[in-house]
Amino acid sequence: MIGYLSGTVKFVFEDNCILDVHGVGYRVFIDSSTRESITINNEIALFIHTAVREDAIQLYGFKSQSDYELFSQLITVSGIGTRTALNILSKISSKDLALAIYQKNVNALTALPGVGKKSAQRLILELKDKIDADSLAEDNSDLAEWTAASETHNPLNEATEALIALGYTSAEIANVFKRAKKSMSTEELVKLALKELNQF
Numbered sequence: 001m002i003g004y005l006s007g008t009v010k011f012v013f014e015d016n017c018i019l020d021v022h023g024v025g026y027r028v029f030i031d032s033s034t035r036e037s038i039t040i041n042n043e044i045a046l047f048i049h050t051a052v053r054e055d056a057i058q059l060y061g062f063k064s065q066s067d068y069e070l071f072s073q074l075i076t077v078s079g080i081g082t083r084t085a086l087n088i089l090s091k092i093s094s095k096d097l098a099l100a101i102y103q104k105n106v107n108a109l110t111a112l113p114g115v116g117k118k119s120a121q122r123l124i125l126e127l128k129d130k131i132d133a134d135s136l137a138e139d140n141s142d143l144a145e146w147t148a149a150s151e152t153h154n155p156l157n158e159a160t161e162a163l164i165a166l167g168y169t170s171a172e173i174a175n176v177f178k179r180a181k182k183s184m185s186t187e188e189l190v191k192l193a194l195k196e197l198n199q200f
Contacts, residue, residue: 001052002026002048002050003048005021005026005046005059006044007019007021007026007043008041009039010025010040010041012039015029016029016030017030017035017061019046019061028060029060029086030086031062031086031090033063033089033093034046034062037063047065048060049062049068049071049075051075060082060086066094067089070094070097070098071086074088074123077119077122080114084174087177090178091178096108101123101128102131106120106121106124109123111157112156113156113173114174116157155185155186155188156189159177159186159189160173160174162190168193180192
């Protein structure tokens with residue numbers, strides 16, 4: 001099982017990159033912050049989670065061990081798959097996510113893609129005791145933004161529900177919303193999704 005890769009970035013795609021390690025190209029799925037930080041032909045080292053399924057072996061890469069560990073914990077929660085976990089980490093830092101779970105902040109969690117109220121409660125129930133409280137900094141301004149936005153309504157979830165009603169899948173919607181801005185309204189999110197999804 002692959003746990004770490006260091007090599008040269010040869011190609012960068014929407015949610016993955018091809019990493020050349022001594023002439024072998026590995027396709028590694030990455031979160032948005034990692035994608036934004038890498039450039040073609042530059043060296044990079046990633047902690048790797050190897051997901052083995054009946055029909056495929058997929059690699060998920062993370063720049064820090066803390067991100068890797070949190071991803072590994074997320075996918076142990078019922079209903080949270082590898083793609084959902086990656087989308088979550090594309091929208092919020094591992095520190096703020098850990099803080100939301102530790103503080104049982106359902107509002108902050110349901111503001112994340114693919115996380116409804118039941119999923120948020122499962123995250124809290126199953127992961128709260130695994131969070132290292134001492135490692136959490138006092139500064140949680142990013143988390144505060146998520147919480148404030150979701151106390152009144154959650155544009156991301158509202159837009160997702162509207163698009164599902166139109167026949168789009170959760171995976172398609174989450175893939176589009178990875179590029180959405182936090183400040184976008186429900187209407188803006190729906191327009192963005194329809195524009196991109198109708199291209200295919």
